[in-house]
Amino acid sequence: MTEDDDLAALCAGAGRSLAEAERPVLDQHGLSMWQYVVLSALSAGAVPSQLVLAQQIRYDKTRLIALLDTLEAAGLVAREPDPADRRARVVRLTSEGSRRHAAVRDAIREVEERKLAGLSPETRRQLRSALAHLANSD
Amino acid sequence: MTEDDDLAALCAGAGRSLAEAERPVLDQHGLSMWQYVVLSALSAGAVPSQLVLAQQIRYDKTRLIALLDTLEAAGLVAREPDPADRRARVVRLTSEGSRRHAAVRDAIREVEERKLAGLSPETRRQLRSALAHLANSD
DNA sequence: TATTGTTATACTCTATAACTATA
DNA sequence: TATAGTTATAGAGTATAACAATA
Numbered sequence: 515m516t517e518d519d520d521l522a523a524l525c526a527g528a529g530r531s532l533a534e535a536e537r538p539v540l541d542q543h544g545l546s547m548w549q550y551v552v553l554s555a556l557s558a559g560a561v562p563s564q565l566v567l568a569q570q571i572r573y574d575k576t577r578l579i580a581l582l583d584t585l586e587a588a589g590l591v592a593r594e595p596d597p598a599d600r601r602a603r604v605v606r607l608t609s610e611g612s613r614r615h616a617a618v619r620d621a622i623r624e625v626e627e628r629k630l631a632g633l634s635p636e637t638r639r640q641l642r643s644a645l646a647h648l649a650n651s652d
Numbered sequence: 653m654t655e656d657d658d659l660a661a662l663c664a665g666a667g668r669s670l671a672e673a674e675r676p677v678l679d680q681h682g683l684s685m686w687q688y689v690v691l692s693a694l695s696a697g698a699v700p701s702q703l704v705l706a707q708q709i710r711y712d713k714t715r716l717i718a719l720l721d722t723l724e725a726a727g728l729v730a731r732e733p734d735p736a737d738r739r740a741r742v743v744r745l746t747s748e749g750s751r752r753h754a755a756v757r758d759a760i761r762e763v764e765e766r767k768l769a770g771l772s773p774e775t776r777r778q779l780r781s782a783l784a785h786l787a788n789s790d
Numbered sequence: 791t792a793t794t795g796t797t798a799t800a801c802t803c804t805a806t807a808a809c810t811a812t813a
Numbered sequence: 814t815a816t817a818g819t820t821a822t823a824g825a826g827t828a829t830a831a832c833a834a835t836a
Contacts, residue, residue, distance in 0.1 A: 520757075521764045522674055523689065524780060525667035527787030530710070532660040551661065565794065572668070574827070579796065601794040601835045619658075626659045629789050633782055640775055641782040642662060649665030651767050703817060712804070717819060739812045739817040793836070803826070813816075 525648075535629055539621045543614065544588075548573065548581055550622075553607065553615040556591060560606035563596070567605055590614055663786075673767055677759045681752065682726075686711065686719055688760075691745065691753040694729060698744035701734070705743055728752055 519527075533547065540550055551571050561567045564582065568575040582605065585591040590611035596602040607615065630638055657665075671685065678688055689709050699705045702720065706713040720743065723729040728749035734740040745753065768776055 522670040524783040525663055528783045529663035529667050531787050536660055629786055637778055637782055640778055644775055644779045645662040645666045648767055649669050
């Protein structure tokens, strides 16, 4: 993995390296990567439907169902029918889900901090900015 | 996908965005992403064994076999037993494989160029450097 | 008629173990 | 006995189509 590789290969390598470093943390908290992604998305606020949530995290809506089933059974999220459109189900974090997400997020930030060691604050800021630019330039 | 997301999520988002943009190019040239990764690795020179190649690109050695079968049938790579250790097979690009890789690489660089539009040369350099740092900090 | 949530099914990708031939 | 390549198989992950309830 050197700097003259394709950018996609570099992103994949960095992403895989980060995911490997974060896996033990997630295991320790009994969450899969996708479950954590769902909690993170919901930590910004409740979502009006499962379909919206699926699109937001770029996950298949049919696979999201089993994921939410598990999280609901664990008491971390709640699904309630939308009074305005009874087809849709509002999804939100429970208070326990909120606590759990905050704990995992903090632990993951520590891991990222270790991986970023050696990069200046300015470099880190530019890295995040550039990655966000790439992710949104469709 | 915003800048305060987890770094792993940002990498994944950028990587997915790049992969989606490159897919049409690879399709057009009749190559899968992993086939292209193999050609790229071999473009730096022949590799002494399939096992070494698998480790180099972080791909499962058992899955690599079918991949090489296809590439060999297409005339893009060649496998020859190593005279020094007849268990091992040296893998190298054919001249056609070399041509094909160069063509795809150029097309992919054009795509990346489009995705990177708006980022200064210095920012691009720092991005590659930071990603390489993350990928190699184990 | 279209949409949300859901289930079932098939398909792909990936990991594991076992076999062969060489060392 | 250990290793490179290979094959087969089982498991996880993913995509597609179809159905019930509601709009």
